[in-house]
Amino acid sequence: MDQPKRLWGARFRASPAPELMSLSRSDSSHFRLVPYDIASSLAHARELVRAGALSEEEGACIAAALTAIDEDVSAGTLRPSETDEDVHTFLERVLVDRLGPVGGKLRAGRSRNDQAANDLKLYLRDVGRRLALDVLALQDALVTQAQRHVETVAPGFTHLQPAQPVTFAHQLLAHSQTFARDVERLRDWDRRAARSPLGAAALAGSAIALRPELSARELGYEAPCENSIDAVGSRDHVAEFLFVAAMLGVHLSRLAEEIFLWSSRQFGWIELDDAYATGSSIMPQKKNADIAELTRGRAARLIGGLAAMLTALKGLPFAYNRDLAEDKRTAFEAVDTLSLVLPAMAGMVRTMRVNVAALKKQSTDGFTLATEVADWLARRGVPFSEAHEITGALVRHCEDRGIGLDDLAEADLAAVDVRLEPAIRSCLTAEAAVAARRGYGGTAPERVREQLARLAGTLEAQREWAAAYDGPRS
Incomplete structure (x- = not known):
């Protein structure tokens, strides 16, 4: 019976213990990186041809095989086996099975260390734009509601006590401003993440792949990393991505809390659409804002992921360590959480109905004037x-x-x-009170209309950024 394919082991006299392999094997969620590892492998194959480590014919053969593997994985006809330790082992196993010894040549001049760093960075740069589009869908819902309620007066709160009248549009746009900054953080993060780890190999750089700047450009990066140890040993780009995700989660949670309050019988400001609410298994009259509550809960996961990544990094000697594999677990959980929460929140906001009469009546309660x-x-x-x-x-x-x-x-x-x-x-009167707040950024309807116009420009620029990515996508 054939032994499982591994990328290491020749110097060992005994096979790995099952307990070791169970701990070492990547979680199945990690295999979402296959398209990015294939894109990296295609770029590396071209680099090996430039270096003379592959002939033109061998390079073309490997490229065709990688493309076919990508198609088979996408079609669901090719999957990792239980013995594949990680995405890199899986792809090399299949490549060698299909091409024989030529497939084994692709490993020259690179390491799992720079591959792992590169695959996740490519994934996050790609998925960051998809998350930005999800945030923008939520923004569209908030803006549409705000446009309907520029003149709608509502009570504003501090310390959850009635404070001063505001327009409901102004309250909604307060949330829009936080989400706009979240997308700007993604854009700013992406600028710093636009450095390729390929060519760093294990930690000292490659003696074969000597033109990493070319591979970097092929993969949508601006340039290679300046230092090969930093390239494989740093994960601050992951920690920073997790911070952006956690901050976005906090902002989603604050909006969720307000929606939860607004939809309560005591407030009565909004009614949720039946399609975006749930009921009770024992109380037939209940209509619960479960999306809002689940969103508040999931924010805790995002914060926890950031804390876990920072803790994993804080005591590491500066090069590659297996502790860094935590980067994928935390990053994937953040992406998966936001991919669920953002569309649900957008739908709930888009379909909610606002009780204008209740807002007006309550706008002067509690001596807000x-x-x-x-x-x-x-x-x-x-x-x-x-x-x-x-x-x-x-x-x-x-x-x-x-x-x-x-x-x-x-x-x-x-x-x-x-x-x-x-x-x-x-x-x-509430109308007079909001009209008086006509300074820049104030709640007066004329200022709110100007805020909407400026926000439209911001959101359009963010949409253009999300669409302009020229790196590999899954």
């Missing part, structure tokens, strides 16, 4: 510290009488302070 009184006094020369005290006394007067600020009569105003003239009542 109190700041309007203090600002009105300050604009008339009253020191703000004094205006603050007068307004506090006015609120207390309303509480004692069981009325709101918009219910105040002239006598009520004068009873608190003679400077509270009847003209102040023109300021005591």
Whole structure:
């Protein structure tokens, strides 16, 4: 019976113990890297032809075989076996099975160390753009809702207590701004990740593949890594990707928390579409925002993945160590989590129905117009510290009488302070309050429309970036 194919072992007198191989073998999820390893192998084959390690005929033969393997894997007719230690072992085994000794020539001038670093980097640069498009789909949902509610007044909160009126569009766009920064972080991360590890080999560089700058360009990189030890021993690009994912997860969780509150009976701001809500197995009346809750929970995984990667890196001597294999587990879990969460959140936001009447009614609950009184006094020369005290006394007067600020009569105003003239009542509407906040970035409808216009330009630039990638894709 043939022995399992390994990329090492000639100096060993005994076969690896089953326990060793169980621990050493890559998780099945790692084999998603096959298309990227094939792309790297094609580039490396061309480099070996340039170096004279392969003839033109051998290079063409290997390239054709790699392309056929890629097609077979994509079609599902070729899969790794239980004895394939990792993606590199799998592909070399199949290549040698199909080509004989010529297939074994491809390993010259490279190592699993630079292959592993390169495959994951190619994968993350590719999938980073797909995640950006998923974020942009969520952005489209938020923007569409915001466009409908530029004039819709709503209560704004600090400390989860009613604070000041805002437009609902302004509240939605606050989330859009955080997601826009997340995509910008991906773009900035990608700029630093655009260095190829190929040619670094095990750690010292290759004595055969001497033109790594050519392979780098073929794979969509800007250049090779400057230092071969850094190329195989660093995973800060993975940790940084995980930070972006974790930050995105936190932002998704904060939006999820607000949607959970808004859809509650106590708030009643929105109603979720039946297709994006769930029920209870015992309480027939329930309609639960499970997407929001699951999103909050999955954010913990993203944060945990970042912590795990940083912890794995912190004590390593600077070259390749098998500890670095944790990079794939954490990266794949982050990608898979976001690939599930983002479309679900986008659908929930896109289909939710907003209760404009409830928002307007609640927009002045809890004396949210109190700041309007203090600002009105300050604009008339009253020191703000004094205006603050007068307004506090006015609120207390309303509480004692069981009325709101918009219910105040002239006598009520004068009873608190003679400077509270009847003209102040023109300021005591939610519409007047939001219209007054007309500085750049404020909640006034005219400013919100400008914010929407600027955001549209940002999102279009991000879409162009996501579509412009010229590296290998799965």
